[in-house]
Amino acid sequence: MSQHDTVTALRRFGLGPKPGDMHKIASDPRGFLLSCITDKTAARIDNPDLDPSHVVYALTQEAQFTQRLGQLLLKEALKADAGKVAAAQAPVSSGPVSSATPPGAVSPAAAKPLTNGSPNQMRRDVLNDELAARIERAVTTDKAFVERLVLFWSNHFCVSSAKGPVRGLVGGYEREAIRPHVLGRFATMLRAVTQHPAMLIYLDNQVSIGPNSRAGRNRARGLNENLARETLELHTLGVAGGYTQDDVTNLARLYTGWTVGQVNVERSEPGKFFFAANRHEPGDISLLGKRYTDEGQRAAEQALDDLARHPATARNIATRLARHFVSEKPPAALVAALEKTFRDSDGDLSAVARTLLTQPEVWQQGPVKIVPPYDFAVSLVRGLGLQQKPGEIVRLAGLLGQPVWQPPSPKGWPDDDDAWMGPSALRERLRIAERLARDVDRNADPRVLAADLLGPALSEQTRQAIARSEAREQGIELLIMSPEFLRR
Amino acid sequence: MACTEQISLGRRQLLAGGAASLALWGFVPKGMAAGTRDPRLLTIILRGGLDGLSMIAPVGDPDYERIRQKLALTREGAAAGLPLDSFFVLNPSMPFLHALYQKREALAVHAVSTPYRGRSHFDAQDVLESGLPGVTRADDGWLNRALAGLSIAGRADPKGLAMGAVVPLVMRGAAPVMSWIPKAYGIQLRDSTVARLMDLYSQTDPKLARAFAEGLDIDKVATAQAAAAPAAAPAVQPGQPPTPRPFRDFVDTAETAAKFLSAADGPRVGALSYNGWDTHANEGVVQGQLANRLSGLDAAIRAFAEGMGPAWKDTVVVIATEFGRTAYTNGTDGTDHGTATAALVLGGAVKGGRVIAKWPGLADRNLYEGRDLAPTLDLRAVVKGVLRDHLGIPAGALGTKVFPESRGVEPMDGLVA
Structure with missing residues (x-):
């Protein structure tokens, strides 16, 4: 065991130590990390105050209907008689959504504050609650490695709250489609994310219509390939994964009908995955040389399972994991080991995580990668025992170029x-x-803090710089800005 | 104190070789003949969908007052706009822009739109900034591709400038971009800490040392006093009231952008964006929400124009939004997502003093899908005109690389003087 193992465990594979953590795990840092992943549900956030995303979807949709109805009523009233405007405003401004609840709407949480205000306000409120829950977990958890896995997969399968309707769903998406699976099977996570309304909306599959479907024959709109392209290019095979434009189009055809239930669509549950058969492109479709017989929703599910098992997917995931956790140019042996485990275990992400933690290469290299802004802000609060509110962490991460849940494109944050x-x-x-x-x-002494947070990684130069600082605050600043703290 | 000496040495060593300037970023001054233009281009994206009918109001349209009701601007009276021509008036919150217009240094393009015809902010901004004909979730933008094109033309500026930590899509891509991050907290960095840190980095981590030094040099540019030379831009309306607080950051960003773009060896192409144009309720055209934002934008334009100093004469600013808003007002004294809108082109290099439009009319039968101002001009034609005539990017590259699949969209002639 190398001296640096504690640092590697808490920084490369964590979110930075809390005071005392280095000491706590010093006897067996590798064992500590492995113990983090024994409980496969460790990543879950089960918070009864957070609504499932389908409830948020349904409630915001209700509010939207109400708002539109109100505007419509008012417009009609204005047209009919300018003198009666005051009277017409009454039903609008009185505002309880229940007055215009469309049939089939969900209303268990109708008494909650969520139902106040405009749909946009609701989405912002939900987003803030979700951010608070996520950051609370990141700041307090003793199993930060698991949280790092969440960050990795949430970025691998990213959606963005910059797209209005996704804003209220992005937190639920991470809790529902990512967290339960980070130590489960890749294929299960792949299906969960691809069928989640947040992803279907973010990558426009809910507007994709098979040209020869019943709905397609009646309207001008057609296929939208965004989800299919990103499934192949980013989520599974990778950009050099050997697929063609025809494969993209064909996967998009397979995806037709994968959409989101609406309050005004029969037999659908609002805000949940819904297979709209009338949009589904009929006929057999081939993908990567394999023919999928038309079984509606099942055909694309079958295709996803096959993609999850494809050797190019194993390589893509292995490379991305190694780049994220170890180095921009990861050791080939590490990538090969991860790839092999992924294939041999049929995409068991617990097994893959274990391989990541037990390869000698990951323990040999000192800190290299710059800690990205969100992790940096979280590590500050963890390490320095600060009481900063979640909103402040969100603000700081955004200022440094990493607004939480708002990556610049489906590629996610750069690595x-x-x-x-x-x-x-x-x-x-x-x-x-x-x-x-x-x-x-x-009362905190920066020299003691530095020894506690940087452990054996603390270089002689940094130690001296902190020791010679002209004031206590300056010592802490130098600690925060030291290469050992900025890199992992 | 011994260690202080050591610290200052470290910093000096690092910055040795005359590198303690913008040259550190690797800017190559352009080998342009004296007397020719050294062009600057700033693109401002207004996010949220600017109501073009309230910024440049078609008071000459017989249907305008009817459909805009109490949101309508007029030629005279309490809601009077600033006169532009026989047909359009400018929102009264933009006196500086009006002065530029009168000096023929600003023009507006109206009833203009990207090729996007849906009503989602996210998708519309994707099309506006990617420069592609449809929604693609691309991860590079037309300004970045234009920047890459500059080196083809042998007039290379290695880096583009993005104001804000998150580079706007329009500026993202293969060509390198430096982003300016606004202050996280309103505090001054202490020199002593900066020096000690620089010393530590130079001993232990050359990459961090380089990045830190660059940041400090940029800081110097950004905090430098405005050029001593009198501003070339006109100083209008002495005693103009200070910008309202919430829009102070509009002004700060513009001011800082000017410092970079006017620097002799600074970047030449920049982008920034302003949020908050999604005026669904209580739009406040003369007073209120929109008026405040337009006034903030006007102050930002002024700060930028004045900050550019003598370089203003070589400058073009393009201001565009993802889509316009409905022609009719809605039930909450606002407007909803629409289609065509107005864009602005301004700067000392602009042939201004006019509103360019093929006016479609606001009668119900002329509205797009019965609800929006109909698009009659393609925004790409406007931008292409600027890129071709101001930056010298060949029309061929504009139609294929900068705005792919747009060969049919001819660059607009005569925007640049």
């Missing part, structure tokens, strides 16, 4: 250092360090 080392980024990290250092316990 290279350059992305986080833009010219003014380090300077802003220092400004954050200067500000937060003021909130650290007045």
Whole structure:
């Protein structure tokens, strides 16, 4: 066991130590990490105050109907008689959504504050609650490795709250489609994310219509390939995974009908995955040389299962994991080991995580990768015992270029250092360090903190710089900004 | 103190070789003949869907007042706009823009739209910024591809400028971009900490040292006093009231962008975006929400124009939004997502003083899908005109690389003087 194992365990595979953590795991850092993944449900957040995403969807949709109905009524009233405007406004401004609840709407949580205000306000409120829950977990957890797996997979299968309707669903998406599966089977997670309304909306599959389907023959709209393209390029095979444009189009055909239940669509449950048979492209479709007979929803599910098992998928996932956790240019042996485990275990992500933690390569290299903004903000709060509210962590991560749940494209956040080392980024990290250092316990000695948080990674130069600092706050700033703290 | 000496040495060593300037970023000054233009281009994206009919109001349209009711601007009276021509008035919250217009340094393009015809902000911004004909979730934008095209033309600026930590899609891509991050907290960095940190990095982590040094140099540019030379842009309306607080960041961002783009060896192409144009309720055209934002935008334009100093004469600013809003007002004194809208092209290099439009009319039968101002001009034609005539990007590249699959969209002539 190398001296640096504690650092590797808590920083490379964690979100930075809390005070005392280094000491706690010092006797067996590798064993500590492995113990984090024995409970396969460790990533779940079961918080009764957080609504399932289908409930949020249904309630915001109700509110939207009500708002539109109100506008319509008012417009009619304006047209009919300008003098009666005041009277017509009454039903609009009185506002309880129940007055215009469309048939089939969900209303168990109707008494909650969620139902107040505009649909946009509701989505923002839900988003804030979800962010708070996620950050609370990140800041307090003792199994930070599991949280890192969530961050990895949530980024691998990212959606963005920048798209309005996704805003209220993104938190639920992570809790429902990512967290239960990060130590489960890849194929299960792949299906869960691909059928989740947040993904179907983010990548436009809910508007995709088979050209020869019943719905397609009646309207001008047609196939939308976004989800199919990203499934192949990002989620499974990878960009060099050997598929063609025909495969993209054919997977898009297989996906037709995969949509989201609506309050006004019969037999559908609002906000849940719904197979709209009338949009489904009829006929057999081939993908990557295999023919899928038309069985409605089942055909695409079959195709996804096959994609999950494809050797190119194993390679793609192995490479991305190694890049994320170890190095931009990961050791070939590590990638090969991850790939083999993925294939041999039929995509058992627990087994893959175990391989990641037990390969000698990951323990040999010192800190390399820049800690990205969100993880940086979380590690500050964890390490320095700060009381910053979740909103502040969200704000800081956004300022440094990583707004939570708002990646720039379906590719997700980049995994290279350059992305986080833009010219003014380090300077802003220092400004954050200067500000937060003021909130650290007045009795804390920066030299002791440095030894506690950086452990054996603390270099002689950093130790000296902190020891020679002209004030306590400056010592803490230098600790936060030291290469050992900025890299992992 | 001994260690202080060591610290300053470390920093000096790092910045040795005359690198303690913008040259550190690797900017190559353009080898342009004296007397020719050294063009600057700033693109401002207004997110949320700007109501073009309230910024540039068609008071000459017989249906305008009827459909806009109390949101309508007028030629005279309490809701009077600033006169542009016989047909259009400018929102009264934009006196500086009006002065530029009168100096022929600003023009508006109306009833203009991207090729996108849906009503989702997200998708519309995707099309506006990617420059592609449809929604693709692309991860590079037309301004970045144009920047890459600049090196083809032998007039290379290695980096583009993005204001804000998150580079807007329009500026993302293969060509390198430097992003300017606004202050996380309103505190001054302490010199002593900066020096000690630089010393630590130079001993232990050269990559961090380089990045940190670059950031400090940028800081110097950004905090430098405005150029001593008198601003070339006109100072209008002395005693103009200060910008309302919430829009102070509009102004700060624009001011800082000017510092970079006007620097002799600074970037030449930049992008920034302003949020908050989604005025569904209580739009407040003369007073209120939209008026405040337009006034913030006007102040930002002014700050940028004045900050550019003598370089203003070589500058073009394009201001565009993802879509317009419904022609009719809705039941909550606002407007909903629409289609065509107005865009602005301004700067010392612009042949301004006019509103360019093929006016479709606001009669019900002329509205797009019976509800929106109908698009009669393609925004890509406007941008292409600027990129071709201002940056010298060949029309061929514009139709294939910068705006793929758009060969049929001719660059608009005569936007640049």
